[in-house]
Amino acid sequence: MPRYYERVYDHPIVAIATPLSPSAISVIRASGSGSIARVATRFSRARALIDAPGHTVVHGMVVTADGAPLDEVLVTVFRAPRSYTGQDSVEVSCHGSPAGVRRVYAELLSAGFAAAEPGEFTRRAFLGGKLDLTQAEAVNEIVRAQTARAHALALDRLDGGVSREMQEIRTRLIAVMARVSIQLDYPEEDTGEIVLDPAEIKGVRDRIVAAAAGFERGRLYQEGVSVALAGRTNAGKSSLFNRIVRHERAIVSAEHGTTRDYLEARIDLDGIPVRLFDTAGLRDSSAAIEAEGIRRSRQIIASCDLIVYVVDAAQGMSDDDRARLDELAEARPIVAWNKIDLVPDAAAAGSSEADASRYARVSATTGQGMAELHDAIVTRLLGDRDTETTGITIDSERQYALLNRAADALDEAVASLHAGMPADVIAVDLQDAIDAIGEITGEVASSEVLDAMFGSFCVGK
Ligand SMILES: Nc1nc2c(ncn2[C@@H]2O[C@H](COP(=O)(O)OP(=O)(O)OP(=O)(O)O)[C@@H](O)[C@H]2O)c(=O)[nH]1
Ligand SMILES: [Mg+2]
Missing domain, CATH: 1.20.120.430 (tRNA modification GTPase MnmE domain 2)
Known part of the structure; x- marks a missing residue:
């Protein structure tokens, strides 16, 4: 038997379980002893609710204590022990109007429910033996x-x-x-x-x-990683960025120093959540705004998990590129030879760099080589991490x-x-x-451990 150092609380609690933004439906969740009867005191069909068997749905109105209607809802009834928490529970599906949801919630508070703490439903589920701690954490990870x-x-x-x-x-x-x-x-x-x-x-x-x-x-899969596109001005970083995010997001122009503020986009690379950054082209600039953009971009580049260094293949690798790459050597950037469409003998560009995991030949304009660049990035991110599907993952x-x-x-x-x-x-x-x-x-768990863990959950979970 688990050695819990905490009694199981079963006083009735309530929480808004869905985000407060206009939506078709919002759910208010309640659990605890007497929760079904308590919701019934604010429900147009009280008798039907009180008599409802577990896992059934009752249609009716949420009403104030004086009987004034608040919303038309569907109430799902769960009876102990067959519920998420193991206790009598109720889920009220309301219309998803933030103002309306708040009114229903406030009415249930006035009916004697306590406001649930963050993660309290899952904590009760754990204490009730419905889940162990790894499963409780998985609930949060799923969300x-x-x-x-x-x-x-x-x-x-x-x-x-x-x-x-x-x-x-x-x-x-x-x-x-x-x-x-x-x-x-x-x-x-x-x-x-x-x-x-x-x-x-x-x-x-x-x-x-x-x-x-x-x-x-x-x-890697849960938290994701950050990837920066870096390189000299006009190398085609913003063009690559747009190509990768499949959207004309960044301004592209033949002018050097187009990108000042860095841009960020969230993408999914083979299931890895990636924050992709387009940065200001690196050059010595006396223009104050551009210099500030470069300073910020450098910070981003330094903090990213992976750098894709973009070289203009039509220009070839300049001394300046070599110097920047030397600076970044420790981060082992992937080098993307861009504008390969402009190089007559495409194979020549970067041909001395045979290692496919470190170099890719691409064209942001034609899309050529994008699959190789994608593979090079994913391979690097997975690195030594065992990618076998067998074995457990932990977050x-x-x-x-x-x-x-x-x-x-x-x-x-x-x-x-x-x-x-x-x-x-x-x-x-x-x-x-x-x-x-x-x-x-959680076979051995103190309430400090539980406080720390469930405190990071959202209210209503
Ligand atoms: N032919 C060809 N032109 C490209 C390619 N990628 C970018 N360009 C052109 O190169 C120029 C510069 O592209 P950008 O994407 O703005 O370059 P950048 O690296 O973001 O430049 P900065 O923001 O100034 O640092 C534009 O005129 C693009 O159309 C490519 O693969 N092939
Ligand atoms: Mg740019």
């Missing part, structure tokens, strides 16, 4: 997912992918611990050396490390830190074992690893 792939990965976690892996790891650790405990409990019995194989602990440790590696991958710093704690504790245990330490020393490290893994799923 925040920016691309289809990020969404699919988070959905996998909601399904319990991470939980199952943690359960298996924990079960194996507990089995090892049981053998150590026998040694501790019956020291007088000659059980000989501790029957522990360091390789066995090492095996579990490697599995934990593999799970931690899934964090990098999860991060939570919390889970990542706990996995590392468990792996470190097991390293200690293996070292102690090799050093011939007594069983009680090894037991301490094993227990620490077991606790860390237990904290990931």
Whole structure:
């Protein structure tokens, strides 16, 4: 049984669960003991609502305490324990007018509901045993997912992918611990050396490390990355930017120094959410506004995860380009030879640069080579990250830190074992690893942990 340090609250709470902007429908969510009867006190068909079985919908009007109509709604009834929170719950689907939704919400508050805290519904679901902590976090990750792939990965976690892996790891650790405990409990019995194989602990440790590696991958898809187009003036950065975002977003002109303020667009590259920046062309400029634009662009370039350095292939790589590339060497920019349509022998441009992951030959005008540039960017972003679809992905710093704690504790245990330490020393490290893994799923969780976690949720989740 989970060791919760918190009682399960079941007083009735209410929250607006959808954004307050004009829309076809908005949902107000309520949960807790007596919540169905309480909504009924502000509903035109009170009896129908009170008698409604779980998972049914009742049509009617939300009314004030005096019976004045507020909105025509559909009320979905959930009866404990078959609800998201495990408690009696109600979802009121109103017309999506921000003003109207606020009136209905205010009326429910006056009917005795408390305003829900951020994440309180999910917290109740966790405390009610409906979800474990990795699944609760997955709920938040699903809501925040920016691309289809990020969404699919988070959905996998909601399904319990991470939980199952943690359960298996924990079960194996507990089995090892049981053998150590026998040694501790019956020291007088000659059980000989501790029957522990360091390789066995090492095996579990490697599995934990593999799970931690899934964090990098999860991060990439969930948080996304930033990519900057950089280069000299007139290289065609803005033209490339427009081509990539498929929209004439940036001003393009044959004049040098066209782009002053940097531009930003959000794109989806094979499921990776990318913030793409078009920057001001780099040159020594005495014009104050342009110089300021270049200064800001440099900041953006320095802070981006990846730089695509655009070279005008018709001009060839200049000394200036080489100097800029030297400056940026540490960031290992991808070099895009642009305007390849203007080079008669296209193969000649950048031909000495064979490495396809670092160079691409493109034309923003004709679209030639864009697929190669796309591949070069994605390959670089995935980098050493294992892109196998097998294996779990993780998106939570919390889970990542706990996995590392468990792996470190097991390293200690293996070292102690090799050093011939007594069983009680090894037991301490094993227990620490077991606790860390237990904290990931919430089998061991303090209310501080829950406060920190659910506090980052939105109200209504
Ligand atoms: N033929 C050809 N012309 C291009 C290509 N890409 C850009 N151009 C032209 O090159 C000129 C400069 O393009 P921009 O996209 O404004 O260049 P930029 O790098 O953003 O320039 P700044 O904003 O001044 O730094 C424009 O006249 C574009 O039409 C290309 O692939 N082929
Ligand atoms: Mg430009």
